[in-house]
Amino acid sequence: MYLLKSESSFDSAHFLHGYKGKCSNIHGHRWRVEANVYADELQEKGELKGMVIDFGDIKSALKDIADFFDHSLIYEKGTLNLELIKLLNNENFRLIEVKFRPTAENFAKHIFDLLEEKEFNVVSVTVYETPSNSATYVK
Numbered sequence: 001m002y003l004l005k006s007e008s009s010f011d012s013a014h015f016l017h018g019y020k021g022k023c024s025n026i027h028g029h030r031w032r033v034e035a036n037v038y039a040d041e042l043q044e045k046g047e048l049k050g051m052v053i054d055f056g057d058i059k060s061a062l063k064d065i066a067d068f069f070d071h072s073l074i075y076e077k078g079t080l081n082l083e084l085i086k087l088l089n090n091e092n093f094r095l096i097e098v099k100f101r102p103t104a105e106n107f108a109k110h111i112f113d114l115l116e117e118k119e120f121n122v123v124s125v126t127v128y129e130t131p132s133n134s135a136t137y138v139k
C-alpha cells in the first residue's frame with residue numbers, strides 16, 4: 001500500500017463548554033492538520049503515472065478546509081448565548097458553529113469526513129492542537 005501525507009494549518013479560537021479548567025475559556029491554537037491518503041497501486045499511465053494522486057489535489061482540498069476555519073471563533077451549537085452571537089456577528093467577527101464539541105478528536109473525524117466526501121481515499125487525519133498534543137481519526 002502507498003500512503004501520501006499532506007498538511008495544512010489554521011489559526012482559530014475555541015473553548016470547551018463544560019470543561020473544568022482553563023480550556024473552558026476562549027483561547028486560540030494554531031491547528032495543524034495532517035491527512036494520509038492511500039492506494040494499493042500507483043497510477044499506470046498519463047500525467048499521473050507513478051503517483052497515488054497528485055499532491056496538489058490533496059493539498060488544495062486540505063487548504064480549502066483550513067481556510068474555512070482560519071481566523072474564526074469555533075463554537076459548539078448550543079453553547080453560546082444567542083444574543084451574544086448576534087452581537088458578535090454585528091461586529092463582523094467570524095463565528096463558526098459546529099455540531100460537535102471542538103476537540104482535536106472531533107476535528108480529526110470531521111476533516112476525515114469532509115475529505116471522504118470529496119472522494120479522497122483517506123486513511124487517517126491527525127489534528128495537532130499544540131505541537132505536542134494531537135488526535136488521529138482512523139476509520
Ligand SMILES: Nc1nc2c(c(=O)[nH]1)N=C([C@H](O)[C@H](O)COP(=O)(O)OP(=O)(O)OP(=O)(O)O)CN2
Pocket residue numbers: 016023027102103104105129130133135
Ligand atoms: N483529548 C483532548 N483533551 C483536551 C483537548 C482535546 O481537544 N482533546 N483540548 C483541550 C484544550 O483545548 C486545551 O487548549 C489544550 O491545552 P493544554 O493541554 O493546556 O495544552 P497547552 O500546550 O496549551 O498547555 P500549557 O500547559 O498551557 O502549556 C484540553 N484537553
Ligand SMILES: [Zn+2]
Pocket residue numbers: 014023027028029129
Ligand atoms: Zn484548546
